[in-house]
Amino acid sequence: MNRIWSKGVSVLLVSILVGGSLSGCTDSSGNGNSGEAADGSYKLKILHNWNGSGGSDNGITPVEEVIKEKTGVTLDWEYTKGSETEKVNQIFATQDLPDIYTGPAWGGELDGIIKAAKERAARRYFRQIGDYPNLAKSIAEENVPPALYEKAINAYDGKKYLLLQNQPAQNEDGMDWLYGFYVRKDIADKVGIDPQSVVTKEAFYTFLKAIKDANLQENGQPVFPLGGFSNGWSVGIGNTMFNSGGSYVDKGDGTVEHNFFTKGYEEYTLFYRKLVEEGLMDPEAFAQTDPIAKEKINQGRIAILAAHYPAILDASKEYVTSHPGSDYIPVGPLERADVEPNRPADLGIQGNNVTAITKNCKGACVDAALKFLDYMASDEGFMLARYGVQGVHWDMKEGKPVANKEWFDKFTADQSGKVRKNEGITIGLESITGPDRINSVAGGDIWADQKRLDAMEQARKILRPNGIHVITAYNPGDVITKAPEWEMLKPSMDRMSDAWKEAIFAKSDEAALGIINELREQLRKTGYDQAMQFTNENLKGKDVVTVQMPN
DSSP, X not given: OOOOGGGOOOOOOOOOOOOOOOOSSEEEOOOSOSEEOTTSOEEEEEEEOOTTOOOOSSSSXXXXXXXXXXXXXXXXXXXXOSOHHHHHHHHHHHOOOOSEEEEESSHHHHHHHHHHHTSGGGGGGGGGGGGXXXXXXXXXXXXXXXXXXXXXXXXXXXXXXXXXXSOBSSGGGOOOOOOEEEEEHHHHHHHTOOGGGOOSHHHHHHHHHHHHHTTOEETTEEOEEEEOSGGGTTGGGGGGGTSOBSSEEEOSSSOEEEGGGSHHHHHHHHHHHHHHHTTOBOTTTTTOOHHHHHHHHHTTOEEEEEEOHHHHHXXXXXXXXXXXXXXXXXXXXXXXXXXXXXXXXXXXXXXXXXXXXXXXXXXXXXXXXXXXXXXXXXHHHXXXXXXXXXXXXXXXXXXXXXXXXXXHHHHHHXXXXXXXXXXXXXXXXXXGSSSBOTTTTTOSOTTOOHHHHHHHHHHHHHHOTTOEEEOOSBOHHHHGGGSTTHHHHHHHHTTHHXXXXXXXXXXXXXXXXXXXXXXXXXXXXXXXXXXXHHHHHHTTTSOBOOBOBOO
């Protein structure tokens, strides 16, 4: 599942040496090569591989001026507009490298970065990491989830090439993004259905059908009952109504298998095919860009949105301001298949970003990059990236950071988010600030307005009646990549998401299941059974992730 930058702040940062290229679907704010700049600073090219991210319209920002003063570094940003996995593959294929790569710490993006880190040519640049205490601390074994530590951090003969970032430094820093389905309150009222009465998958279907039957329109265009953001994010999160939510499920005999092979996966696929066939879901959900998705939301054309709540609050702010009462509010909580009703929400909160210094960066570039990254991972860098410049945007009062009212009002009034970016906040620096310390060190989000905090708290009360459980167990998805068959199997595994999308748009249920079964057969021919045997043998005696909710 792709995740746009605006949705997530739990960050996993990997610092590696990558062989790849930067071009195509990216938007660059830079204007030249890295190296010594005319003003005496050292300019670093940095790829922020998060779809939907972006920077300032006004050149170097006040925050970046402070970074230049502290580290002697200026930044030449490049932002991805499209698939993060495709971007990783692209930079490896073309060998057109940034100096620093930073991007998602999961799925194909992470696999691509790990593969690059294992290339011998990439290894020399991180010998100095021990000289940089903030970087060393961020990837200390006790600060990284065990399976991820084995897979990505300590996977290179004892040397460290990758940094993991935005993992919670303390329990109080763990971020629950409140993923779920959210409906516009005015539409729920119009069709006469209490969103909290929608608990089962049958009731969820009935809710969507009622919205469809109401024939709602905005400016002469139809309102889609269900929609999402770019590339379908995250319309498919209804999977937890059909299986336990983990990519791998408990078979009941002490072993696990991928949920793609389960009956629940078939039911999940056919449920969504029904939504497509009956016009209950935006047919362009998987093909649209982020700007197009947000345009639909701003036009009032999406009744129920699937995503995490901060992204929904941000995207709907303009429409809600001009249409009071149209706030998106939680649906459910929906039932979870194969899970006790009173079980806390199982959330993976282990960081979301990896960062790498690429082999394009040599000599003075390596020193500059490490100094810059270490500063950003310090408490001072953490506060600078999130709050802006102390004494300008915020100040310390009675030992706590407090927003400057002038800037608080400006940021709150700005519905585009550009005012913050032009000051240097939310331009990607948050991805490279080490473990998340937003509460334990930074005193909470000083820019969150009270209305937003109240909405988040209300959603939390509804969607988390039993609290949360932070997952610390081993993920089979990390172990299977070490199986001898993995290189042969991986292309088939990477097809699962596309096969599901093809299946839900198939002409019949039989055709949909045919697509799923065809890929199952292909998986078995390319070593799935042997790889799962390897995975299960290596997971014996360990706590394994089989129940999970999106986060």
